Amino acid sequence: MTNPDEKQSPIILQGRVVRAGKAEGEALVSPEPISFLGGVDPETGVILDPNHALHGVSIADKILVFPHGKGSTVGSYTILRLARNGVAPRAMINAESEAITAVGAIIADIPMVDLIDIRQIETGDWVRVEDGRVEVRKKKPA
Numbered sequence: 001m002t003n004p005d006e007k008q009s010p011i012i013l014q015g016r017v018v019r020a021g022k023a024e025g026e027a028l029v030s031p032e033p034i035s036f037l038g039g040v041d042p043e044t045g046v047i048l049d050p051n052h053a054l055h056g057v058s059i060a061d062k063i064l065v066f067p068h069g070k071g072s073t074v075g076s077y078t079i080l081r082l083a084r085n086g087v088a089p090r091a092m093i094n095a096e097s098e099a100i101t102a103v104g105a106i107i108a109d110i111p112m113v114d115l116i117d118i119r120q121i122e123t124g125d126w127v128r129v130e131d132g133r134v135e136v137r138k139k140k141p142a
Contacts, residue, residue, distance in 0.1 A: 013116050013134040015093070018102045021111030023091035024128035027121050027136075028062035030054050035071035036078040036104065045087030063127040064089035065118050069101030079104025091129040093118060 045060035105112035
């Protein structure tokens with residue numbers, strides 16, 4: 001997958017590094033927190049929670065943007081399982097991280113940044129994460 005519009009001026013956001021690294025790809029934005037244990041299938045990367053806004057959508061290979069995680073500490077290991085199964089997001093961006101998601105990103109080696117105004121990112125935007133820097137190129141209107 002490549003950036004659809006390199007000429008467009010990006011929005012630059014600066015946050016706090018949770019797990020250093022570089023990644024880029026299409027954003028998948030959740031307006032709601034995500035519970036990884038029971039809420040995401042570690043074999044497929046599909047959101048299982050029937051009450052979640054992204055129910056049935058795969059987080060695999062996306063830049064996953066969400067307010068914060070929630071749920072059991074075993075959610076960290078679910079994130080690791082996602083990575084081992086090749087269905088993890090390329091990077092994760094939070095408004096404010098919590099320990100479960102942060103530990104999951106660290107042990108799974110998934111770049112993660114928080115303290116980002118996630119309202120500036122929409123599903124379909126092209127996002128590049130490099131440590132605490134987030135570059136957003138807005139999707140073209142349909």
